[in-house]
Amino acid sequence: MSAVRFANVSKAYGDVQVVRDVSFEIPQGTLVTLLGPSGCGKTTTLRVLAGLELPTSGQVFIAGRDVTRLPAHERDVAMVFQSYALFPHLRVLENVRYGLDVLGDEKATEKARAALSSVGLEGLEQRWPNELSGGQQQRVALARALVLEPKVLLFDEPLSNLDARLRRRMREEIRELQQRLKLTAVYVTHDQDEALSISDSIIVMDKGVVVQQGGPRELYEAPATRFVADFMGESNVLEGRVEGGVLRVGASSFPTTHRDGVVQVAVRPHAISLERDGDGISGVVRRATYLGDHLEYTVDTELGPLFVVAPVTSQPFTPGDAVTMRLSPEAGGVVVLAR
Numbered sequence: 491m492s493a494v495r496f497a498n499v500s501k502a503y504g505d506v507q508v509v510r511d512v513s514f515e516i517p518q519g520t521l522v523t524l525l526g527p528s529g530c531g532k533t534t535t536l537r538v539l540a541g542l543e544l545p546t547s548g549q550v551f552i553a554g555r556d557v558t559r560l561p562a563h564e565r566d567v568a569m570v571f572q573s574y575a576l577f578p579h580l581r582v583l584e585n586v587r588y589g590l591d592v593l594g595d596e597k598a599t600e601k602a603r604a605a606l607s608s609v610g611l612e613g614l615e616q617r618w619p620n621e622l623s624g625g626q627q628q629r630v631a632l633a634r635a636l637v638l639e640p641k642v643l644l645f646d647e648p649l650s651n652l653d654a655r656l657r658r659r660m661r662e663e664i665r666e667l668q669q670r671l672k673l674t675a676v677y678v679t680h681d682q683d684e685a686l687s688i689s690d691s692i693i694v695m696d697k698g699v700v701v702q703q704g705g706p707r708e709l710y711e712a713p714a715t716r717f718v719a720d721f722m723g724e725s726n727v728l729e730g731r732v733e734g735g736v737l738r739v740g741a742s743s744f745p746t747t748h749r750d751g752v753v754q755v756a757v758r759p760h761a762i763s764l765e766r767d768g769d770g771i772s773g774v775v776r777r778a779t780y781l782g783d784h785l786e787y788t789v790d791t792e793l794g795p796l797f798v799v800a801p802v803t804s805q806p807f808t809p810g811d812a813v814t815m816r817l818s819p820e821a822g823g824v825v826v827l828a829r
Contacts (some may be wrong), residue, residue: 491554492520492640493674494539498549501534508534510698516642516691521675522704523670523685526695527721533646535695536678540644541565553641568635569644572651574627576619576634582606585614586634605637606630608667625656627692632664636671645677649684682722686710694718705781712829715791719756726762726796730755730826737826740793742817746826754827759799761823762806763790763816770814771796775807789813 494516495501501509507532509643516522523534526749537543539550541562545698550558557565570588583602606612609629619627628648635643645664649657665688668675685692686706693703694717700716700793710817713719716727730739730753737746739755787798787807795817807813817824 491518492516492551493520493553494522495551496535496539496550498548499535499538499545499550500536501531501543502546504820506824508698509538509545512695512698512700514693514700514703516674516676518674518782519672520664520690521673521677521688522676522693523689523693524695525679525682525685525721526692527680530695531698532678532680532695536569536644536646536676539642539676540567540569546783554573566640566641567644568638568640569646570628570631570635570648573649574619574651575816576627576630578619579602580619580668582611582617582619582622583629584617584771585630589638601637605633608671609633609638609663624652625660626658628652628770629663632667636667639673642672642676645675647678647680649679650681657684664688686722694721696721712825713756714754716754716827719825719827724759724797724799725756726759726794727827728755728757728793729753732826736825737822739817741769742771744817744819747825756827757796757817758823758826759786759797761818761820762796762798763818764798764800764804764813765815765816766805766811768814768816770816772812772814775809775811775813778806785805791815 492515494515496545499509499512512535524535526532534543538545541560549556552565554723586605587598587602590601610642611629620708631678649660652660661684689706691705692709694701696717702709702718713722728739730737732746732748732753733746737744771791773789775787776790777788779786785800785802789796789798
């Protein structure tokens with residue numbers, strides 16, 4: 491039985507259709523990310539799952555139970571918000587046990603202490619929220635959700651207020667905790683690196699619809715559309731031609747099972763190697779950027795500008811250098827787009 495199932499769910503506000511005919515299933519004990527740009531419908535989808543919004547049409551199931559018209563407090567879900575939403579007038583322990591107090595749970599303090607321990611906040615029970623760092627506040631919000639032992643744990647862009655280093659550490663902690671406790675979690679973000687690093691499966695949304703769903707590696711190495719190719723990391727989308735089982739892109743050619751005809755091809759920046767001389771696509775370096783652990787180039791070619799990523803150990807180039815480029819199909823570096 492799926493932990494969560496959406497069946498043809500739509501949500502409109504007046505004449506504005508925000509979510510259109512969305513269907514998916516989430517297996518028990520997995521972390522699934524709703525990924526997409528601002529305005530794509532991912533947060534609205536999460537709010538429909540939480541019971542904070544009612545769908546215009548379709549059905550929502552949690553653990554096989556139709557919860558489509560049930561209010562939020564009857565759905566057995568808990569949400570971790572982007573803003574943390576901690577009560578400033580309550581200490582850490584009081585914040586975590588708040589939901590249990592509302593339910594009249596006699597073991598509220600014991601359970602709240604255990605939840606704080608699970609997120610590594612032992613000894614901070616009597617602090618006020620404003621005495622905590624951003625990462626600590628986020629852990630308190632997570633403990634407050636965990637203590638309710640929900641069937642589904644929801645995350646609404648929970649790390650967007652943190653700096654890059656803390657965001658990376660917190661996403662690792664959330665993933666470790668989700669796997670250790672075997673939680674079912676639905677996570678909303680617009681950050682593709684975040685989605686790739688923590689997800690069992692990713693649901694990519696655009697303009698209110700699901701455009702592709704699959705594992706992180708599948709979406710990165712086999713994007714179905716130009717939108718997914720562009721959104722799941724950097725890519726160069728070029729025109730190619732398939733003839734007799736051979737894909738030709740510029741001066742490069744590769745075997746393929748795709749049918750004959752003109753196709754769009756996504757070429758990842760790491761799948762392009764630069765040389766001063768040789769066979770391949772000719773170009774001139776327009777921009778060269780050193781970023782510590784790698785180099786980034788923008789190269790003007792007859793196929794249009796190409797974005798290239800190279801290791802720092804490679805031969806460096808400077809703007810104005812004439813280069814030739816070869817494409818490498820390994821590790822999903824060159825992908826024919828289905829549409």
